[in-house]
Structures are given as structure tokens and as C-alpha cells.
Amino acid sequence: MTTQEAPTTTPVMEARGLVKRYGNVTALNGTDFELYPGEILAVIGDNGAGKSTLIKCLSGAEIPDSGVIRLAGEEVLYKNPLEARAAGIEAVYQTLAVSPSLDIASNLFLGRERRRKGFAGSVLRMLDTGWMNEQARSRMTELGIMTIQNISQPVETLSGGQRQGVAVARAAAFESRVVIMDEPTAALGVKESSKVLDLIRTLRDKGLPIILISHDMPHVFEVSDRIHIQRLGRRGAVVTPQSHTMSEAVAIMTGATQVDEHGAHDLS
Amino acid sequence: MDNTQPGATDTIEPPGPPGDDTSHMTTLQRIQHVLHTRATLGPAIVLVLSVIIFSIVADNFLQPGNISLIIQQVMVVGTLAIGQTLIILTAGIDLSVGAIMVLSSIVMAKLSADAGLPGPLALLAGFGVGLLCGLLNGLLVTRVKLPPFIVTLGTLNIFFALNLYISQSATVRGTDMSDLLLWTGNFISIGETRFTYGAVLMLVMFAVMAFVLKWTMWGRHVYATGDDREAARLSGIRTDRVLLSVYVVAGLIYAIAAWILIGRIAAASPQAGLTANLDSITAVVIGGTSLFGGRGRILGTLLGALIVGVFRNGLQLAGIDELWQNFAVGVLVLIAVAIDQWIRRARA
16 A cells, blocks of 8 residues: 655655664654655654654654654754754744743744844844834735734733744744754644634645644645654655545554555655 | 634634734723733832832821832842742742841951952852852752752751851851942932932833843843743753753852842841841742743832832831831732732733
């Protein structure tokens, strides 16, 4: 059976034979992975399939024991998430990782604030809040994120979906090459979720490749271009919403249907 | 699972963007909302009201001499409260403020009076002691990962014991010290109201810290770290460094408070500042800074310190026993924390 024909362009991000062990537990047992330009790749898998370990390796939160990760064809090794971010890999977490009492613009620039030019910046260390507010406003408008009127209103006054919108805008705002979204809708209601999904599509349409980790099959099938199914520490299969139904994907995920990854993905 | 079916978590949102639309709120909610967005408004109202009430109750409350007295009574605790605000903003608490101040003041005084060190060197050594004490607190919090409450409870006793050992439980008289150490007790007069240099120094430090917290990257990272440490870390902020720097800066501020203390009492006493811990926390809390971190303004702390000073002084002038002054301050703290909790629920 059938994994999807891979596109012929160079992957933005790829991994070969990733292995990660925690003591006696083998979380990743030689996983391969590709993300192509301008696509939404969903990563699904049962608990313990190595889904989150894979994501941690890709985002620099864990260092794989063996295997390689390539970014646009070049081999990379990140020692921590900051290095991965510096290389253009951004992550959005389900926990709405924003600072509630700070305003929207401050959150967008948190950890990479910009100082003023000249004396005020170099000696007084003053932040260029005017510039950052301006950038934040245009960024939020560009992404069509909700009807936020006041860029200096605290994030805690926003709804859950709007907060996630801020987190997504932050991930997409800084010349990022890959955005990893870990269960971005898990903490949200139905209406809010669909707004975030719209936002994910908007980003994709702007050419930013996205890795979407989700348990929510309807969401996965709604937005993704391809679906990476992780099983028993390896890539079980790659399917598309067109080639497989939800229940077929779940069957592969749980092992009810056997697939031979190497049959279709002999890339070595 | 059907995507279009409304789920239980789909709450009905108020119309329009939140934050600016207050038309659907009750009066009480509106008050809650205003206090939420204007953190220093509450303390400012309380200060103005208490000044009005005490000036009616006690004739001499607004006399220049009494104003001078209040300022002097506030300057030590007010300075300590600057450092305490920084630590509480990071969701910590510092119980060793008083001990660090006393230890620094004794070191300054001893070096000047007994060792005969020149004033500037004795002063710098005292600042160094405050800095090191803060560094120890910060390392225990960030490296050993102990809760700030426990760390500072421990170091409170350590620093206080060192202070008793170095001073041999004896007060160092001001007349034996360099004039520089006593400089904070000198004053300038505006009309008949006296402002000591210590009080001026305190106000300058408030202004500097207000600037730093609002306008610098460090200030913003202090708020972010206290607000949600994990979110700050995921945003790329080195939260351990921020925390460590906060404790070191606070230690230095306590040492400056030690200098102001020497000027205030014209001596260095190993028993001074025993109530400074709780008074500094009181000033911060009354000033509207949340004990849960990430929320508060340094200006509020100044107002908080002034409120405590005005209350103590006003009740005294009104002839009320000191035990009832403590009673009133205790009630103030509880009300302030209760209001903080209520405000935080505004849009949780």
C-alpha cells in the first residue's frame, strides 16, 4: 500500500534515520521525515509513536542519538531551541505560550526586542516601542488576525483564539522558514479553532511551510496537504486527505492496516 | 466528530473587541475593569483620601514639619520596596531585605569607624556586601532551584547572624563615621518642608527604576518572567539570567537603603530594620503589585510606601495607640490583596 508520491523539489526540512532513546525506551527508531515548500504537513500518531520526540528533535528541544536533519539540503545540528529559532524554525505551543499581562506588540517581539537608534538606544537602552507597535500592527493586519483595534492592549484581554493568533503571528513574523505547530487548537473552542485553522492556511498561502501536530482528525483532514503517520518510532506512511479517508489513516496509525514504508519511500 | 457541531468549550463571546467595550458591564464590573487597566489608580485614590481624612482629624498633619517627618519615615522602607517590587514582579518574595540592609550598614559603618577606611571605599564595600547577598539569593533560586520564600528565609537568618557577629551586637555611633555615610541625613529645605538627601535619592531611584521597567528590554523581560516563566523561556528569554540579575540589583538597592538608614538614625544599629521585611512587602502589595508576579507598577510601590507612612503618622497624631496602627496596616494589606485577587478575575 501506498504512500504518497513525493514531490520532486528539495525538501525545506528533512530527516533521515533519526534515533532517540531514553534509557531502555526507544522513542524514535530510525524515522525519516520530509517537509516540502509551501505545504501543510500534518504529523499524527498514537501515544508513544514518537510523534512528540520527532518534533522535539526537529525544533532543537532534543538532540537525536543518531540520524541527520537537513534544512534546505544542508545538514544542521541544533543544541537548543534558540539555535533552531535562529535558523528560522519557529514553534507554536498548545499552551498559548504568551505573556498575559504584556501587550500584543510586546508579545510579538518578546525575546527579540529592538532598541532605538543612537544615544537613546545605545546608552539609555531604550526600546523602540513605536517601531515595534507599527510592525506588530501591520503584521496582524496582513495576516488578517481578527479585529484587534489596539495593539497595546494586554494579551489577557483577548480570547483564547486571539491569543493563539498572536502566538502564530509571532512565529510567522521573523523570516521564519518553518513553523511547527504543536496542537495549536487543543485549548480552543470550535469557532476559535476554525479561525486558527484559517490562519494556518493563510500562512501556507504566503509560502510558509507548516508542520501541524494534532490529535484532531477532522482538523488534520481539513487543512493538511500531506499527512505523516508516525508508528512505533518510525514513519508508518505518508498519505493525503485525498488518497485516504480518516478511518484508513487511523487504521494505519493504530496498526490495524499494515503498510510497508520502504516500498514507497526507498530514498536511500 | 463533527466539526460544525458546537462543543461545550465554545463560549459565547461578548460582541466587539474586548478591552474597550464597556457598555455591557455593570457599574461594579466597570470599576473592576478600570482598576485592571490602571493599576496605580487604586493606591492613588487611597493616598489622597487618607491625606484628606487625616488633615481633618489632626490639625497639625499638613504642617511642614510633619510632612518632613513622614518623608523621612518613608525613605528607608520606600527604597527597600523598590528592590522588593522587582522580586515580587518575578513572582518571588524577599524576606531577607532587612537583614541585607542591616548587614551592609554595619559593614560600611565598621569599615569607616573602626578600620578607618575613607568614606567612599567604606560605602562601596557596603554596596558590595549587598550585591553579594543578592547574588547568593539569586544563585540559590536559579541554580539550586529553591523557592524564593525558603531561600530568603534561610539567608535572613544567616545575614542577620553575620551582622550580629561583625557588630558584636553594638551600635556604631554616627560621630565616629565618615561624613559621607551620614550625608543622606542632610537636607534641603523647600519652604519649611525639609527634604533629606536620602529622600531625594529614594525618589531618583524610583524614577530610574520606573524608566528601566517601562522602557528597557530588561524591564520587559522581568515582567515576562514573572508573568509566565515557561512562556518567557519559550520566547527565547533566558529566565534564569533575568532572575539572577533581579536578585543582584535588589541586593544593591538594599545596600543603598542601608546608606539612607545610617543618615536617618545617625548611627548603624544591628537591631535596626527588623520590621523592614514586612513593611517593604506591605508597601509593594498596597501599591497594587501582584504577589503572583508580572503585574504592577513601581509608582504604585511609592504610593504604597507613602500610604503606610501617612497611616502610621496620621493615626499617631490622632492619638491612637501604636498597636492599632499595626492593626490598621494589617487591615490595609488584606484589603489590598483581596482587591488584587478580585481585579485579576476581571478577565481571566
